[in-house]
Amino acid sequence: MKKYIFLYLLVWLTTSCSDFLEEYSNDLAKVESYSDLDELLIGDGYWYPSTAYTSSSMLRIDGDTYLMPLHLMSDETEIYRKYENDKLRIQDNFFGWITWQRQVGSSYKTGQIGSEDKDWNELYKRINIVNQIIGEIDKQSASNRQDELEKVRIKGESAFLRAIYYFTLANMYAQPYSPNTAQNTAGIPVKRTQQIEDKEYTSAPLSEVYNIILEDLETARTCLQQTSVKNHPYRADIVAAHLLSSRVYLYMQDWQNAYNHADSVLRRKEQLTDLNSREGDDSNILNRSSVETIFSMGGHLLSSALYGTNGTSWGTLYNTPTYIIPDNLVELYGPTDNDNDLRRGIYIKQIEPEFGYGKASPVWVFAKVNGPQQYTNGRTACDVGDVFLMRTAEAYLNGAEAAAQLGNEGEAVRLLRLLRSHRVKNENATYDNGGELIRFIREERERELCLEGHRWFDLRRYMVDTRYPFTKRITHYYTDFKPNGSFSYQQQTMRYVLEENDPAYTLALPIEVTNFQNTLPSVKRPDRPGSIYDEYADLASIGEADGKKTGLEVGLEDMEAGNKYNDTRNNNNYYRYYKADYSQQNAYRNAYQQAFKEAYAQAYSVVKSAAYLKGEEDAQKAIDYEDESGSWDGYDKFFNDNQFETEQEKNDYLKGFEDVYYGY
Missing domain, CATH: 1.25.40.390 (Serine Threonine Protein Phosphatase 5, Tetratricopeptide repeat)
Structure with missing residues (x-):
C-alpha cells in the first residue's frame, strides 16, 4: 500500500x-x-x-485545549485554592474558560488574549x-x-x-x-x-x-x-450510531425518537457494571474492556489536568489536585456518612492533599480513571476518551428522560431502577411524577455521567426545555498568588458568577475566526471582571445549625483561648485548642478550620515564606522520626536554622518548625 x-x-x-x-x-x-x-x-x-x-x-x-474546558466551565469542578506556590498550578491556561470571559483566550496574568x-x-x-x-x-x-x-x-x-x-x-x-x-x-x-x-x-x-x-x-x-459489531470500542458501529442518534434527538426534544434509539441500543447491548460486586480499590472504572463501553476516541487528558500540574508528576508525587469536586456534586450522592450510593468512593473519592510538608484538609477528587501511565505510579492507565465516550448507562438515562417527558413514567422508573440497582446497595428510591421525576432523572444523569463531557451541554439544553425549563447560577473562584517579597506569595481569590440564562452558556466564535471574517454571527458574551472574594466574611454568614455557633465563631473563640494558653505557659502550643474534627457538616468544619487558621495568621503575622515552609517540612521529618524510633530527640536532630543567613529567614524557619512540631 x-x-x-x-x-x-x-x-x-x-x-x-x-x-x-x-x-x-x-x-x-x-x-x-x-x-x-x-x-x-x-x-x-x-x-x-x-x-x-x-x-x-x-x-x-x-x-x-482538546475539548477539556468543557469539563471546567460547568459545576462539576472547582479550582483547588490551597496551593501556595504559583508554579504548582496550570489554571491560568484555562482562566478565560473557567471564568466565562468574553474571549476565552484571555490570560489573568498578562491580560493578553491567546489562541x-x-x-x-x-x-x-x-x-x-x-x-x-x-x-x-x-x-x-x-x-x-x-x-x-x-x-x-x-x-x-x-x-x-x-x-x-x-x-x-x-x-x-x-x-x-x-x-x-x-x-x-x-x-x-x-x-x-x-x-x-x-x-x-x-x-x-x-x-x-x-x-x-x-x-x-x-x-x-x-x-x-x-x-458486524467491532470487538473494540475505537471504531463506530451500529450501537454507537443509535446512541448518538438518541442523544441528538434528546437535545432536540424529540422524545419519541430519543426513546426509540435508546431502546435500540439496549436491545443490542444492555450490560452494566455492578458496583455491588466490585472488589478492591481499582478506580479505573472507565476503560475499553468495560461491559458498558460502546465507543470511545481521543485521549483522557482530564485525569492529568485535574490531578497533575502541567503534565508533570507533582500531582501524584504530593497527592495534590489542581481541580476538585465541589460540594454540590458530592452531596448529590447523599449524606457523606451514608455509603449506600457506591459511586461516591468509586467515581469520586476523598483524599488528604500533601504539599511535601504535611497534609491539608480532605477534599473530593475525580476517581473514574487513573490517568496516563507515566504519571500513575504504577496504576493502570486510562484507555478511553474524556469527551468522546459512549456507555450503555447513557442509553438508560436517555430512555428514562424521554419516557418521562412522554408521560410514560412507569417505563422511566423501570429504566432508572435497572441502572441504580447496579450503583447503590439498596435501590429503594421513591419516584415522584411530572417535574419531580424529571428533576430526579437530571440529578441521576449528573451522578452517573459526571466528568464524561455531558454536564455543560446538559445545562444548556435544560434552559430551553419547553415543559420543564431549568437554569443554574454557577460560581467559580480563581486564586492567584502574587509575589510578596523574597520567596513568599500573597493569595488573592476572585469570584466569577455565571448567571441563570447567561449568554456565556455559549462560546463566542474564536477570535482568529472573527478577525478573518467578521460577518459570521457570534454570541455577545458580557464582560466579567470578577470581584475580590472574602472567604471568611462569607463563612461568617453561614448561620447557626443544631443549636451550635457557626464554625467561624467557634474557631475564633478557640484561637483566642489558644493565645491565652500560650501567654500563660510561655510556649508555642498554638493548636492546643484546635478541634480538627469540629462538626460532621462540611460547611461548618471548613468554616471552623479556615477561621482558626486565619486568626492564627493574623495574630502571629505568619508569612509562609520558603524558610517557613522548610521549617514545616523539617518538623514533619522530626515527628515521623520520633514515631518510628520511639525517641523524643527529633527536634534536636532535625531543627537546623543554620541553613539560612538572614535573621528574618531564621525566625520564619523557627515558626514553621514549631507550628508543626508542637501542633501535633
Missing part, C-alpha cells in the same frame, strides 16, 4: 484562520483502493490521541477529512461482497464522525436547540462537499445544522447495520 499518498491527499495549513473549511487536495488520483481511504479514516478521521497526549502540550500550555481556535480547527480539520473520504469511497472498486461491505462500513463510520463533530461544534458555538426558535437561530458554518470553494462562509440556521446531523446519522445507521 502506498502510504505516502496521504501526504498529498490532505495538507492542513494552520497558518491561516481561513482554513477551517478549506481542503487542499491536488492528488486524489493517488487513492488506489478503499483501503487507502480506510487508512486515512483511521489515522486522521478519528480523534485518536497523539503520542504526546500525556505531555504538557496537551494541557494548553501553548493554547491547545482560541485549536478545538475549532481540530474539529473542522476532521470534518474536511471525512468529507474527502465520503466523496471518494463510492468511486472505489470492489471485487467481491466483502470488499463492498468494507466500503459501506467506511462510509458509515465517516458519516458518524461528521455527525458527532458537527454536533460538538453546534453545542459549543451555537445557542442551545429549541424547537420553537431553531429555525431562526444562527448555527455554525457547514460544508459537506470535498470541492475547494473560494468564498466567505455563512452560519447555517441551527435547525439546518441539526437536520444535516440527522441525515448523516441515518446514513451511518443504514451502512453500519450491514456490518
Whole structure:
C-alpha cells in the first residue's frame, strides 16, 4: 500500500484562520483502493490521541485545549485554592474558560488574549477529512461482497464522525436547540462537499445544522447495520450510531425518537457494571474492556489536568489536585456518612492533599480513571476518551428522560431502577411524577455521567426545555498568588458568577475566526471582571445549625483561648485548642478550620515564606522520626536554622518548625 499518498491527499495549513473549511487536495488520483481511504479514516478521521497526549502540550500550555474546558466551565469542578506556590498550578491556561470571559483566550496574568481556535480547527480539520473520504469511497472498486461491505462500513463510520463533530461544534458555538426558535437561530458554518470553494462562509440556521446531523446519522445507521459489531470500542458501529442518534434527538426534544434509539441500543447491548460486586480499590472504572463501553476516541487528558500540574508528576508525587469536586456534586450522592450510593468512593473519592510538608484538609477528587501511565505510579492507565465516550448507562438515562417527558413514567422508573440497582446497595428510591421525576432523572444523569463531557451541554439544553425549563447560577473562584517579597506569595481569590440564562452558556466564535471574517454571527458574551472574594466574611454568614455557633465563631473563640494558653505557659502550643474534627457538616468544619487558621495568621503575622515552609517540612521529618524510633530527640536532630543567613529567614524557619512540631 502506498502510504505516502496521504501526504498529498490532505495538507492542513494552520497558518491561516481561513482554513477551517478549506481542503487542499491536488492528488486524489493517488487513492488506489478503499483501503487507502480506510487508512486515512483511521489515522486522521478519528480523534485518536497523539503520542504526546500525556505531555504538557496537551494541557494548553501553548493554547491547545482538546475539548477539556468543557469539563471546567460547568459545576462539576472547582479550582483547588490551597496551593501556595504559583508554579504548582496550570489554571491560568484555562482562566478565560473557567471564568466565562468574553474571549476565552484571555490570560489573568498578562491580560493578553491567546489562541482560541485549536478545538475549532481540530474539529473542522476532521470534518474536511471525512468529507474527502465520503466523496471518494463510492468511486472505489470492489471485487467481491466483502470488499463492498468494507466500503459501506467506511462510509458509515465517516458519516458518524461528521455527525458527532458537527454536533460538538453546534453545542459549543451555537445557542442551545429549541424547537420553537431553531429555525431562526444562527448555527455554525457547514460544508459537506470535498470541492475547494473560494468564498466567505455563512452560519447555517441551527435547525439546518441539526437536520444535516440527522441525515448523516441515518446514513451511518443504514451502512453500519450491514456490518458486524467491532470487538473494540475505537471504531463506530451500529450501537454507537443509535446512541448518538438518541442523544441528538434528546437535545432536540424529540422524545419519541430519543426513546426509540435508546431502546435500540439496549436491545443490542444492555450490560452494566455492578458496583455491588466490585472488589478492591481499582478506580479505573472507565476503560475499553468495560461491559458498558460502546465507543470511545481521543485521549483522557482530564485525569492529568485535574490531578497533575502541567503534565508533570507533582500531582501524584504530593497527592495534590489542581481541580476538585465541589460540594454540590458530592452531596448529590447523599449524606457523606451514608455509603449506600457506591459511586461516591468509586467515581469520586476523598483524599488528604500533601504539599511535601504535611497534609491539608480532605477534599473530593475525580476517581473514574487513573490517568496516563507515566504519571500513575504504577496504576493502570486510562484507555478511553474524556469527551468522546459512549456507555450503555447513557442509553438508560436517555430512555428514562424521554419516557418521562412522554408521560410514560412507569417505563422511566423501570429504566432508572435497572441502572441504580447496579450503583447503590439498596435501590429503594421513591419516584415522584411530572417535574419531580424529571428533576430526579437530571440529578441521576449528573451522578452517573459526571466528568464524561455531558454536564455543560446538559445545562444548556435544560434552559430551553419547553415543559420543564431549568437554569443554574454557577460560581467559580480563581486564586492567584502574587509575589510578596523574597520567596513568599500573597493569595488573592476572585469570584466569577455565571448567571441563570447567561449568554456565556455559549462560546463566542474564536477570535482568529472573527478577525478573518467578521460577518459570521457570534454570541455577545458580557464582560466579567470578577470581584475580590472574602472567604471568611462569607463563612461568617453561614448561620447557626443544631443549636451550635457557626464554625467561624467557634474557631475564633478557640484561637483566642489558644493565645491565652500560650501567654500563660510561655510556649508555642498554638493548636492546643484546635478541634480538627469540629462538626460532621462540611460547611461548618471548613468554616471552623479556615477561621482558626486565619486568626492564627493574623495574630502571629505568619508569612509562609520558603524558610517557613522548610521549617514545616523539617518538623514533619522530626515527628515521623520520633514515631518510628520511639525517641523524643527529633527536634534536636532535625531543627537546623543554620541553613539560612538572614535573621528574618531564621525566625520564619523557627515558626514553621514549631507550628508543626508542637501542633501535633
